[in-house]
Amino acid sequence: MYDIDHFDSHTESSEDEAFSESLSLLPEVTLNFLHTRTMQFMGKMVDYKELRMIYACAMKEAKTKFEVLNTEFNLQYHRNPINSIQTRLKSTASITSKLARLRKPFTIESIKENINDIAGVRVICSYIDDIFMIADAFLRQDDVTLIEKKDYITTPKSNGYRSLHLIIQIPVFLAERRIDMKVEVQIRTIAMDFWASLEHQLHYKNDLEGQAEIAEQLKQCAETISKTDQEMMNIRMKMEAISNTPTEEEMLLEKFSRIDTPIE
Ligand code: GTP
Numbered sequence: 001m002y003d004i005d006h007f008d009s010h011t012e013s014s015e016d017e018a019f020s021e022s023l024s025l026l027p028e029v030t031l032n033f034l035h036t037r038t039m040q041f042m043g044k045m046v047d048y049k050e051l052r053m054i055y056a057c058a059m060k061e062a063k064t065k066f067e068v069l070n071t072e073f074n075l076q077y078h079r080n081p082i083n084s085i086q087t088r089l090k091s092t093a094s095i096t097s098k099l100a101r102l103r104k105p106f107t108i109e110s111i112k113e114n115i116n117d118i119a120g121v122r123v124i125c126s127y128i129d130d131i132f133m134i135a136d137a138f139l140r141q142d143d144v145t146l147i148e149k150k151d152y153i154t155t156p157k158s159n160g161y162r163s164l165h166l167i168i169q170i171p172v173f174l175a176e177r178r179i180d181m182k183v184e185v186q187i188r189t190i191a192m193d194f195w196a197s198l199e200h201q202l203h204y205k206n207d208l209e210g211q212a213e214i215a216e217q218l219k220q221c222a223e224t225i226s227k228t229d230q231e232m233m234n235i236r237m238k239m240e241a242i243s244n245t246p247t248e249e250e251m252l253l254e255k256f257s258r259i260d261t262p263i264e
């Protein structure tokens with residue numbers, strides 16, 4: 001544990017003193033070399049920090065796009081297709097272990113090229129059809145470029161996992177330049193998210209004995225959830241179908257009656 005007080009009042013230990021002494025014995029050319037290398041290392045760390053900042057901005061851009069779509073839909077249909085949005089920036093520890101797994105170096109270029117999920121946006125929808133409606137509206141925007149799409153809803157993973165995954169590229173406009181950044185978007189229903197968060201915990205368990213049974217139970221749960229998601233959507237559609245289609249005038253009056261409701 002870091003003891004801040006101790007850290008602040010740090011005085012040179014005998015080890016530090018010995019190190020300083022041995023440094024003073026080094027020839028000037030070696031010292032200059034060490035200094036240059038240290039400066040280069042610090043420069044790279046600063047570049048890395050800047051890269052994280054740009055990924056964070058790309059994440060914000062993507063999140064705002066989904067918020068705008070939700071607001072528009074709410075105004076049109078008085079219903080929120082998006083229940084919540086979560087964002088996360090991949091930790092440095094996760095980045096380094098993923099690069100190590102891929103046997104790739106820890107450089108700015110390598111991070112940009114090999115890791116698609118530094119910026120992550122998770123969109124939680126109420127109904128299955130909302131997922132595809134929101135994804136289509138998002139992908140139609142001309143500054144959003146689709147790089148990869150994995151539809152684990154139409155084709156779930158063998159463990160039962162369902163979600164729509166998009167890897168997209170989105171521009172970030174800085175004072176002097178535009179940079180296109182990758183963002184991983186996961187779109188799922190509340191039920192799918194509930195399932196994924198429980199299943200995720202299984203990856204951290206080492207008790208191999210009970211694991212197979214839990215995995216099987218989870219798979220059955222995924223099927224139940226899938227059916228429930230489908231039924232909930234059907235019920236909503238039925239309710240929409242039985243309510244009389246309002247005339248244009250009725251619609252205008254209804255919208256006018258809500259003219260002062262706060263816009264989120
Ligand atoms: P990484 O797992 O990030 O290396 O990506 P990948 O190339 O396997 O891509 P994929 O689109 O399959 O998964 C991306 C992310 O989706 C993962 O990092 C998880 O957050 C989530 N995910 C994928 N599969 C599962 C799963 O079986 N269970 C859970 N809980 N989450 C999953």
Ligand code: MG
Nearest residue numbers: 116117120184
């Ligand atoms: Mg990932």
